[in-house]
Amino acid sequence: MIINGKKLRVAIKSLDLTQEEAAKRLGVTRQTVVNWISRAELDSNILQIVKSNLGIDLSDGTVDIVSPSEDIVTVRRNIRKKQALIPFYNADFMAGNAEAFYEDGTIYPEYYIDVPEFYGCTAFRAYSDSMEKKIKSGSILFGIKLDDWYSHLEYGQIYGITCNDGRRYLKYIRKSEQEDRFFLLKSENPNYDDFKLPKEKIKNIWLIEGWLDKRT
Known part of the structure; x- marks a missing residue:
């Protein structure tokens, strides 16, 4: 049976832990936890670390994955414990206001969103049809900034x-023929061609954990 990273995310939530708190108990960095959560399959070593330090056996089938739907999203504008919620920036990830996502204190969240499945993420808009039909233009994205993307x-x-020249892309990242210098970017929409992006031009990369379809 394949155990993926989503089960680890649900397990952490079931213990009422933040990713930072879970990382301390697991004896790893928060970024390592983020990487584990993004994996399509967790190896036996990770499963044993989780079992030993969190007391949860991810392989026993008792951890259920529940995907959120928009009708269970609760928007709370005045909540004390905002650190437990998801900051939402009403900005277009593809065109403008990107400083909201990589500079501290320059832009404040418009409000906070309560979506337990994506605690630890940042929420923002995407206006592009390059990932249609998978991600619709206007959807709310939930992302985690990767600090070690260059090495892993x-x-x-x-x-x-996000690139150094201000350009932004929402794409699949694939391995290119020149893996040490370029990423191959692919779209879901077949009307968009694949292209190579030099790693040296990249400023930040966000792992998209999920999204909510929202046109308004």
Whole structure:
């Protein structure tokens, strides 16, 4: 039976832990926990670390994965414990206001969203049809900034990419023929061609953990 990273995320939530708190108990960095959660399959070593330090056996089938739907999303504008909620920036990830996602204190969240499945993420807009039909234009994205993307990145996932020249992309990242210098960016929409992006032009990469379809 394949155990993926989503089960680890649900397990951490079931213990009422933040990713930072879970990382301390697991004896790893928060970024390592983020990387584990993004994996399509957790190896036996990770499963044993989780079992020994969190007391949860992910392989026993008792951890259920529940995907959130928009009708259970609760928007709370005045809540004391905002650190437990998801900050939402009403900005277009693809065009403008990207400083909201990589500079501290420059732009404040418009409000906070309560979506337990994506605690630890940042929420923002995407206005592009390059990932249609998977991600609709206007959807709310939930992303986690990757600090060690240059040395470790799981190919085949959807990422938000910000470049030094201000360009932004929402794409699949695949391995290119020149892996040490370039990423191959692919769209879901067949009308968009694949292209190579030099790693040296990248400022930040966000792992897209999920999204909510929302046109308004």
